[in-house]
Amino acid sequence: MGSKWQMERKKDPYYKRAKAEDYRSRASYKLKQIDKKYKIIKKGNTVVDLGAAPGGWSQVALEKVDEEGIVVGVDLNHIRALPNENYYRIKGDFTTPEVQGKITRVIGGKAKVIMSDASPELCGIKNLDQLRSIDLTNSVIGIADNLLEQKGNLVMKVFQGPEYKEMLDGLKRKYRQVKTTKPPSSRKKSSEMYVIAMGYKHKVKK
Ligand SMILES: C[S@@+](CC[C@H](N)C(=O)[O-])C[C@H]1O[C@@H](n2cnc3c(N)ncnc32)[C@H](O)[C@@H]1O
Numbered sequence: 001m002g003s004k005w006q007m008e009r010k011k012d013p014y015y016k017r018a019k020a021e022d023y024r025s026r027a028s029y030k031l032k033q034i035d036k037k038y039k040i041i042k043k044g045n046t047v048v049d050l051g052a053a054p055g056g057w058s059q060v061a062l063e064k065v066d067e068e069g070i071v072v073g074v075d076l077n078h079i080r081a082l083p084n085e086n087y088y089r090i091k092g093d094f095t096t097p098e099v100q101g102k103i104t105r106v107i108g109g110k111a112k113v114i115m116s117d118a119s120p121e122l123c124g125i126k127n128l129d130q131l132r133s134i135d136l137t138n139s140v141i142g143i144a145d146n147l148l149e150q151k152g153n154l155v156m157k158v159f160q161g162p163e164y165k166e167m168l169d170g171l172k173r174k175y176r177q178v179k180t181t182k183p184p185s186s187r188k189k190s191s192e193m194y195v196i197a198m199g200y201k202h203k204v205k206k
Pocket of ligand 1: 095
């Protein structure tokens, strides 16, 4: 007998599908559903996957970019290797200049897509968790400011909190189009949302 969480997971259709289709995570379907709707990743793109372990989003991105593009997965945790020669892994904290420098060196220029499914480590204290979430979101937006090429796309997971609207307004000034979505594979009880910011314009000074 497993735990309640393990039992629920076994019944989850996306978990079963991920196992059957050889994806490392049920989260793969979130990116598939987002990309089907917004067409954010194209053949030949350079994609940076922030908070990539175990690698489900990276697998989907690799299918999309094909052999002509590259995907870089970054995580605090080890990401097991994938067979694709155009997949690069970086272990570390992407909020640090050191890891950001490594990403820049690996892509050798700018990225067409920055995506982040990163979740902060939650401690259960609401205010503190909200702050951690905002910090992580701001880091992802800052990385996109530095690494995205003109007309590039950003996809990131966010948790709705007090600064949510302000964050969206900030993105609307920098991107041609900003959408929010909760893909069908995102659990209803989770407060996560995904922001899709398309067509990066330029860095806007506050
Ligand atoms: C929900 S998982 C990502 C799942 C992934 N999209 C997939 O499909 O397999 C969130 C990940 O974000 C990573 N993460 C959170 N904060 C991070 C940070 N500052 N630097 C690097 N990775 C981070 C965690 O270690 C965790 O592996």
